[in-house]
Amino acid sequence: MDSATRTFVAYRNLLFTVAYEMLGSAADAEDVLQETWLRWVGVDLDTVRDRRAFLVRITTREALIRLRTLRRRKESYVGPWLPEPLLTAPDVAEDVELADSVSMAMMLVLETLAPTERAVFVLREVFRFGYDEIAEAVDKTPVAVRQIAHRARTHVAARRPREVVPPAEARDALAAFQQAVATGDMRRLLDILAPDVVLLTDGGGVVRAALAPIVGADRVTHGLSRLAGLASLRPIQVNGHPALIIKVDGETDTVLTMRIDGGLITGLYAVRNPAKLSRIGQEITMSR
Incomplete structure (x- = not known):
């Protein structure tokens, strides 16, 4: 060179x-x-x-x-x-x-x-x-x-997360979340979600997604309950933190990341816009 x-x-x-x-x-x-x-x-x-x-x-x-x-x-x-x-x-x-x-x-x-x-x-x-x-x-x-x-x-x-969460704590929270969603244990899910948790879903107008933030543990739990038994959830590392890639019928459907404050999940960020998933899908396939 x-x-x-x-x-x-x-x-x-x-x-x-x-x-x-x-x-x-x-x-x-x-x-x-x-x-x-x-x-x-x-x-x-x-x-x-x-x-x-x-x-x-x-x-x-x-x-x-x-x-x-x-x-x-x-x-x-x-x-x-x-x-x-x-x-x-x-x-x-x-x-x-x-x-x-x-x-x-x-x-x-x-x-x-x-x-x-x-x-x-x-x-x-x-x-x-x-x-x-x-x-x-x-x-x-x-x-x-x-x-x-x-x-x-x-x-x-004034706006950033209040604390830096150790990687091990983040992995534990992700594992508990994954287990609760995968098994449909909504009671367990309520235990790890903050009462005022916010779920943002980005579909870009291309795929189904909430057009406004979903706020509150009960509403978020209800929205996530549809994943039980219908999707596979696999842990990956996204944006420097543990995350989940959700697949439906073998196709990448969502990349889900979270924000943790005080030991509870206070924010969930679900990227569903296919244009934003193509690169990460290709990289995951190539890394196998």
Whole structure:
């Protein structure tokens, strides 16, 4: 490989994660990486002092352009919008900060930030870039970036999950949930759901899904009862945390992730939109 290719390959995972955390879509993150590569191969590398920072700057700018387009598209989205689930390796869960930043719950919090706030938050809080580097990436002054970072941190802190759940506790909660749903033990399910649990289902107007959040343990339990005996539930690692892939008649139907607070499940996120499941379905098939 030539020098430009070696450098891009070395930082590809970093660039993908930056783009994904800004966009909430693996497919769009891949498109951003393609644009980054096309711009990168046209750069005179002798003029680049810090290749990592330069590549992140290109990726951030491309992601910001795409993010503004996606926000307009989401305004006409049918029902709740959820990020595209991302299949992650087990070692991601061991990196607590990274796992927290890509969790479904956290990705939904990032959705409430303005585009530039989201870029600054991701680069500063997740990847620890300096204010000067971030300023170049978002075309702001370092002073402005500090102000944006403070505002974004305050906004996120008020909305993010209250606690970081140890991986073992998350796996135990998932196993209990899986057992209760698979066996139709709704009483057991009520024991592990918070009274005000919220279920979001993303069907994108393509498949059947609730068009509004389902709130309350009784209503959520009723909605999940249809899965008993009709679907197979398999644990997988999604967005840095234990999750379930639900199959009906052998076909991927749903990827389900959860939020846990105080030992109870407070949020359930069910992605059913086929467009958001095609990538993860292919990756699971290839990993067998």
